[in-house]
Amino acid sequence: MTHLASVLVLLLKIHTIKSCAGVSLKTQELYAVVFATRYLDIFTDFISLYNTIMKFIYLGSSFSIVWYIRHHKIVRRSYDKDQDTFRHHFLILPCLVLALFINVKFTFKEVMWTFSLFLEAVAILPQLVLLQRTRNIDNLTGQYVFLLGAYRALYILNWIYRYFTEPHYVHWIPWIAGLLQTLLFADFFYYYFLSWKNNKKLQLPG
Numbered sequence: 001m002t003h004l005a006s007v008l009v010l011l012l013k014i015h016t017i018k019s020c021a022g023v024s025l026k027t028q029e030l031y032a033v034v035f036a037t038r039y040l041d042i043f044t045d046f047i048s049l050y051n052t053i054m055k056f057i058y059l060g061s062s063f064s065i066v067w068y069i070r071h072h073k074i075v076r077r078s079y080d081k082d083q084d085t086f087r088h089h090f091l092i093l094p095c096l097v098l099a100l101f102i103n104v105k106f107t108f109k110e111v112m113w114t115f116s117l118f119l120e121a122v123a124i125l126p127q128l129v130l131l132q133r134t135r136n137i138d139n140l141t142g143q144y145v146f147l148l149g150a151y152r153a154l155y156i157l158n159w160i161y162r163y164f165t166e167p168h169y170v171h172w173i174p175w176i177a178g179l180l181q182t183l184l185f186a187d188f189f190y191y192y193f194l195s196w197k198n199n200k201k202l203q204l205p206g
Contacts, residue, residue: 002154004054006147007061013140014068019078022134022141025069026088026126032062033092034123038116040109083133086126095119102173117174121181124148128188132204142202146192149185152178 014020039055046052068075099115127145131137155178162169188204195202 002147003151004057006144006151007058009140009147010065010144011061013138013144014065014075017140018072018074020069020075021078021080022131022137023065023069023079023144024084024086024127024130025066025079025081026084026086027123027130028062028065028069030088030091030119030123030126032066034116034120035059035062037112037119040112080130080134084126084130086129088126091122091125092119095122104173114173117177121177122184124181124184128184128204131188135203137202137204139202142192142195145185145188149182149189152181152185156182 010023035058039059042052042055069079070076095118096115098118099111103111103114131145159175159178191204192202
């Protein structure tokens with residue numbers, strides 16, 4: 001639900017304000033790749049109606065956000081292309097190579113699932129770099145990044161709980177990827193809580 005809330009906050013900003021200022025297209029493109037490679041089983045493996053609906057939501061929202069920023073005649077004008085210069089394509093190949101050598105089972109779907117975990121761990125980097133460069137962060141963008149980080153941090157608590165309550169629950173690949181992703185958010189969390197505590201506008205150091 002925290003992850004879903006982050007997506008809804010971003011869509012709210014883009015759809016109602018018609019602005020993507022402070023939002024990294026590079027990060028959104030990486031998330032689109034993450035969900036496209038993670039949910040290859042959407043038409044073959046049925047788990048539950050809830051699971052299937054959430055997969056469609058994440059796929060649809062990620063690609064629609066990319067479309068808005070790239071093609072919407074009003075929204076695309078607010079995209080800060082000059083600041084969003086992180087070369088995100090350099091993140092894809094190392095994650096793919098890691099997935100080819102480090103996976104649970106060497107099948108196409110398993111490798112792509114593992115690749116999506118590794119890529120998701122670093123997908124936020126272009127967004128964080130953009131926020132550091134622009135420094136002036138509006139409330140909705142700040143809330144989006146906070147909720148996105150909180151979703152992963154809460155996942156870690158869920159893994160700890162399941163480790164002690166479910167026999168043989170050991171999934172070290174998502175654990176390592178999730179821990180790395182949470183650590184990348186740590187600096188943002190610090191300044192987010194600092195701004196909330198002091199009732200000041202969120203700013204990241206350059």
